[in-house]
Amino acid sequence: MTATPHAPVGAASAAAATAPLSANALTGKRRLAFASFVDENYLPGFLALLRSLALSNPGVCEDFIVLHDDLRPQSVASIRALHPRVRFHRVDAARYDSYEKGDQDNYLVRKAYFILDVFRLRDYDTIITLDTDMVVLGDLSELLQLREGLAAVPQFFYGQHKLNSGLLVIQREYLSDEFCARIDATGRSGDYELDKHDQGILNSVLDGDFVHLDSRYNFVKRRLSGDKPVPDDTAILHFTGRHKPWQGGESGYTQAEDRWREFELSDAEFYAAYMAVSGAMHHDLVVKYGTEHVARTGDVESARKVAHAHINAGGFQEAADILGSVHIPVDDTWPHEVLGHALMSVSRYEEAKVQLHLAAGSPVRAATSFGRLAQIAWIHGDDSAAHAYAMQGLAVDPTHRPNRLMRLRTQGHDLPAPREGRPEDQLAHVAFYMPQQGNAGDKLLPESVRLAVGTSTGANGGADTETGDRRWHSIHAHRLFDKAALERVNARRGLVIGGGGLFIPDTAPNGNSAWQWNVPDENLNAIDVPIVVYAVGFNAFDGQSYRAGRFNSSLRQLVERSAFFALRNHGSIEKVRALLPASLHDKVRFQPCPTTVTRQLVDGWSDPAPGQRENTVMINAAYDRAGLRFGHDYAHFLAEMAKAVRALDRHAEVQCVAHSLDDEKIAFDLRREHDVSLPVIPMYDFDNDAIRDTYARTKLVIGMRGHAGMIPFGCGTPIISLISHPKMAYFLRDIDRPEWGVSVHDKNLGSVLTERALGLLDDHAGSVADVHGRQQELWKVTQSNAADLRAILGA
Incomplete structure (x- = not known):
């Protein structure tokens, strides 16, 4: 059939x-979160905890679940100002009021149980709970990599059998109705150490069956009695006991409390401190803190960092906007180079060239800047200028790979163009034509598309296995599709676009389409030969985004103009249809990537x-x-x-x-x-x-x-x-x-x-x-x- x-x-x-599955469900990527129970009395401690987490682990930004029974709007705003991925979860207090307790009337005792609501969350694979009287002083990557069991630090005074619940690393098997039922049963029976509250319940339920962590991940204040210094390897410092640093502290713990006060900062001080950290920084944190810091101070280096973060996530216009909002000194070459990168990525090419020429004045930025200037020239079809820029870049850094590839790509720029067949016998073909030492899969794709399309376009209904210049006119997707390219296409029998994952925002960013084909709307709509979109893929990663308005508009026009629009898998079809009006859904059909039927396409295959x-x-x-x-x-x-x-x-x-x-x-x-x-x-x-x-x-x-x-x-x-x-x-x-x-x-x-x-x-x-x-x-x-x-x- x-x-x-x-x-x-x-x-x-x-x-x-x-319904389409989430990217997380398809890839199996773990979802992680931090969680704390927060009320108004412990809010100062929690704000210090958030600041300490960001400053001590600047490359980490997972969801942070704030468990609460009630918080004022002003408190919610204070929390949101310190973390870009906060989620608020109201605790069902009545559930825990039914538990047997040592002192039913003490509000602190009552709320000590509310952290147990974390076990009722179902959206995560790993949750790390932190008490609000903690500050993070060191790297938590070991905790983020844990995959087994329920992990905690054993109690300081009670040996290895019992855990301290101030820090828990909880895996999905414990985030279950069955485990919650065990917690509830124990709490209602009172069969646990009543004066240990939530910790007593967990120790009763687990009975020592937990993964033991080193004490540095929950280093309790009592270890420092006598005003001892905090050990250098401490990752999390826990201010256990009645006296909290934000309430005046306790005699005999001055050095420990000094560490807590390192994070007693105003928002402005905190943003400045984060933007000054060295090492890997998380995109969401850089954008959250850096944008506000730049708006307040105009700091150029912070603007560069924010712009770089935007570029890495495909936010090229946002990068151009923030660097365009500050005054960059002429001799500050790195911000000029980043701004040039952002501007070329939104097709503001002339402005980009100015910035890149300024950046090329520094030996440190010159090779990259010349490489980008070469790319701009090549995009516009000027192979001679592209070759010259690449050679200038190689003169500065002979190992610079983008310049080496551009030199190879344009080394025949002064030779006559190869002879093609007659335009009326050809199909134009927009594709990503991979240069030397490029991705092998992308190298094979254009030929595979031509073989597949040739099965339907040969003379007398037969197959046309010719894939060269006699039957095909090549158009590199990343080059600007200008009026001259439009004229060449309209002189052919038709236009084929494919294959590969051309719907991706960052491989060859441009402001004309926001996907890999660099085509302005007016030129797309002026094509008067049949357009065939063949086995293209929607290749955005989980966590990547398009410039939605530009991409959606370009996509819609392409579908409207196409006589044949086929994507290479049903997942891509689901994604693309979701971006289109319902009237266009039926135009989007399935065509497998032609590489998957290679045995049927290659002449004489054995x-x-x-x-x-x-x-x-x-x-x-x-x-x-x-x-x-x-x-x-x-x-x-x-x-x-x-x-x-x-x-x-x-x-x-x-x-x-x-x-x-x-x-x-x-x-x-x-x-x-x-x-x-x-x-x-x-x-x-x-x-x-x-x-x-x-x-x-x-x-x-x-x-x-x-x-x-x-x-x-x-x-x-x-x-x-x-x-x-x-x-x-x-x-x-x-x-x-x-x-x-x-x-x-x-x-x-x-x-x-x-x-x-x-x-x-x-x-x-x-x-x-x-x-x-x-x-x-x-x-x-x-x-x-x-x-x-x-x-x-x-x-």
Whole structure:
């Protein structure tokens, strides 16, 4: 049966009928939060805690749950001023009033139980509770990486059997109705140390079954009696007892209370202190504190930091705005370079060039600035100027990679342009044409799109396997689509846009479309030949955002103007339809990435016989946007991959296959951290035939990049996806094989990956046959779409 152009494949039909899953649900990325119970009396302590957390861990910003029974609006505003991701949760006080207590009338005793409401939260995988009489003095990354059990520091006076509940690291298995029922039963029975309140209940329920943390994570004040200094390795200092620092303190603890008063700051002082910290800073904190600090002070260095944070998150206009709001001295070159970057990213090219020329006056900023000037010239089609700027950059820094790539890309700028076929015989093709040493998947894509479209546009209804300049006119998506480009397109038979994840905000930012094709609206709307959008992907990561107004408008116009608009997975279809008016939803159809049907497209393809495959397993890991991929779990991922490699290496040679140069990092890190060595296959240096041949000859590919799964699958090779991006799950859902994926955050990644890999290897012939069968379903969709393309584009 031939699939209709709009019909999902396999499990996709069920998936399409349900609400889209969150990116977190698709990737398995852990959701973490901090939590505290706060009331008006302890508010000063909590504000100091928030300041200390940001200043001691400037690269950490997770949700902070404020449990409360009532807070004044002014108090809520004070809290919001100190943290960008606060969530307020009102406690059901009546529940805890039903507990047996040592002193029912003491309000402090009554409220001591309210922190237990944290166990009723269901939105997180890990929650770290902090008492409001604590300050954070050191790195908490070890706590953020914990994956097992309920962790706490044992009590100072009572040995190792009982925990101090001032700090708890709670994993999802304890955030359950069953555990809450045990808490309630114990509280109502009174079968616990009544004078220990919430702590007494937890110790009764757990009976010593908790993960023991070092005392530095809950270093109680009583350890410092006699005015001892706070140890240097203290991560969290806890002011236990009746006397709190904000209430006047207690004799004999002067040095400890001095540490607390380091965080007794006004908002303005706190913002200035945060912007002065060194090391990694979290985007949300930089933007929250830095924006207000810059507005108050006009500080240029803080404005640069805020702008840089915006750029890293795709907020290019916001970056331009904040740096444009301050006076940058002529000789302060770094802010000029960042402003130039922001301006070119919103297509304010002439203004950008001024800023970049100013920045190029410093040897420290010159190579990067010349590289950006070269990029602007290349975007405008001036290869000669781009080459000259790249050479200037290399004169300053011969190792500067963007300038080296631009030199290679433009080294033939003074040669005659290659001869093309007749315009009336050609299709124009907008794509991301990968330069030398670029991403192997992106290198293969343009040719794969041409082969797939050629199945419907050959003479007399046959296939046209020609992918060169005679039949195709190439238009790089990142170059400005100006009036001259428009004229060239309108002289062709049609325009094909694809493939790859062109709907992504930061690979080649511009202000004309806010996605990878740099096309102004007026030129898009002046195209008068059929427009075919073919197998494009919506590739935004969880945590990335588009300039919504510009992107949404450009997307809508593209869909309206297209004669054929197809996305490469149903997850992308869901995302794009959500941005379009309902009247355009039916125009968005499914077309698998053509790399997934490679065996059907390549003329003369021959599958390797079982004995011809090499006894290898190839592993690919991606490191672009590593923070969005791994969160706090990279050390865990690396350790689990080391386990899997050791286990699989007993069955086949395990190799690292690098789609881009950065992908080699897993080989370096495994060797350095776990003494595991992998040979590296530099696929970024391969041509398209070598890419296909390499993937066709191996037995299994375990890949994190989308095309480290789709290309080997298209070549008939079994795959397992390391899921760190929703698109991986989208593809596996479309082919009804979700078990071929495992999250990089999976608690048991090493054993799960080993088990699934060995399952595919043990019945390799059956696994290959399964791949062929799944691929055949995608080929049916491609053939069905080809019939429509034939009518649109003709022969």
